[in-house]
Amino acid sequence: MKDVREALMIGRNSEGKLVRRPLSPFMLGDAYRFQISSLTSILHRITGAALGAGTILLALWLVCAVSGDEAFSIIQAFFASWVGLALLFLFTLALFYHFCNGLRHLAWDAGKGFDLPTMHRTGTLVFVGAIVLTAVFWVIAFLVW
Amino acid sequence: MNAEDKNLSIKIRRSQLGRARGLGSAKSGIGQWWVQRMTAVALVPLSLYFVVSVILLLGADQARMAAYMAEPWNAALFLALIAMLFYHLALGVQVILEDYVPSEATRLMLMLVAKGVILFLALISAASVLKLAFS
Numbered sequence: 001m002k003d004v005r006e007a008l009m010i011g012r013n014s015e016g017k018l019v020r021r022p023l024s025p026f027m028l029g030d031a032y033r034f035q036i037s038s039l040t041s042i043l044h045r046i047t048g049a050a051l052g053a054g055t056i057l058l059a060l061w062l063v064c065a066v067s068g069d070e071a072f073s074i075i076q077a078f079f080a081s082w083v084g085l086a087l088l089f090l091f092t093l094a095l096f097y098h099f100c101n102g103l104r105h106l107a108w109d110a111g112k113g114f115d116l117p118t119m120h121r122t123g124t125l126v127f128v129g130a131i132v133l134t135a136v137f138w139v140i141a142f143l144v145w
Numbered sequence: 146m147n148a149e150d151k152n153l154s155i156k157i158r159r160s161q162l163g164r165a166r167g168l169g170s171a172k173s174g175i176g177q178w179w180v181q182r183m184t185a186v187a188l189v190p191l192s193l194y195f196v197v198s199v200i201l202l203l204g205a206d207q208a209r210m211a212a213y214m215a216e217p218w219n220a221a222l223f224l225a226l227i228a229m230l231f232y233h234l235a236l237g238v239q240v241i242l243e244d245y246v247p248s249e250a251t252r253l254m255l256m257l258v259a260k261g262v263i264l265f266l267a268l269i270s271a272a273s274v275l276k277l278a279f280s
Contacts, residue, residue, distance in 0.1 A: 007155045008165060018153040049241065052234045052263075059266045062273035065210045072207040080204065092196075099192060102185055109182055137196065145203045 036123040044101045047094035054091045092137050097130035177236055184233035191226040198223075214277035223274045231267035235260055 011021045064075040078084045104122050107113045113122055198219070202210060214220050238259045246252040 004157060004159075007157055010153055010155055020153065045241065048237050052238060055230065055234060055263075055266055055270075059270045059273075062270050062277075065207060065214070066273045066276045069207040072210060076204060076206075095192065095196070099189070103189070106182065106185060106189075137200070141200055141203055144200055 036120055040101055040104075040123045040126055044098060044105070047098040047101075050090070050094045051098055054087075054094070057087065057091070089134075089138070093130065093134045096133040096137070097126065100126040100129040100133070177239070181233065181236045181240075184229045184236070187225070187229040188233060191222065191229055194222050195226055211277050211280065214274055215280075217278070220274055220278035224271055227267055227270045227274065231263050231270075235263045238263065 009021045009023065010018060013019045061075055061079075064071040079088060104113070104126055107122075113119060198213070202213060205213070214223065239256060242252055242255050242259065246255060
């Protein structure tokens with residue numbers, strides 16, 4: 001090994017053996033057993049990217065509102081169609097997941113909830129919270145609509 | 146020493162510190178990390194406000210939508226949401242590209258395209274809210 005950049009990525013594992021240090025993304029590789037922490041982590045990223053794509057719908061909705069009555073009724077009708085409803089459902093599910101797990105991340109950044117039992121509990125709580133919030137949203141939505 | 150260890154053993158006569166110096170990740174990254182968190186904090190109430198707005202505007206016609214955005218409270222909160230949301234999104238996309246695209250040239254190109262698109266979406270959203278608010 002003579003390349004300086006590569007040499008920086010060599011380390012010793014707990015048995016003293018020379019290994020290549022894992023580079024992000026590696027949580028789903030052989031360095032870690034699959035567990036709730038890796039699942040919530042990758043889902044945070046996936047839902048983040050999905051919500052990013054969803055902002056196109058947000059921008060389209062606002063632009064159509066400016067374009068006038070006809071354009072706005074077209075986009076509102078699209079949201080009420082099966083495809084639109086499915087997209088909105090996935091959007092809300094992703095939003096509430098990212099919201100709940102984001103709160104968990106902010107708690108970690110404040111130095112709280114790092115011990116394993118708490119982390120596993122809050123991880124489960126994130127899934128429960130996301131599903132409950134999504135369900136509440138759609139019950140209210142169909143009542144109001 | 147077995148074959149694999151020999152392959153990984155480092156044959157550079159420089160200290161660990163000398164090899165690491167100047168190559169660390171902690172350059173200007175901390176500022177972006179902090180802004181990512183601050184926009185996240187702002188988005189906690191703002192995204193809840195957005196969800197409530199969406200419920201209030203379900204099935205609305207253009208007149209009701211325009212009347213909603215004509216309220217200064219709503220226009221201001223939507224503008225704040227747009228600013229925080231797209232800033233948070235730009236930083237998130239940057240982290241994803243930095244993690245998955247090893248080639249510096251490709252990464253730079255994708256970053257420019259992604260940030261250009263995000264900036265455009267943010268501006269066109271804000272312009273729409275402003276036009277609704279003032280018309």
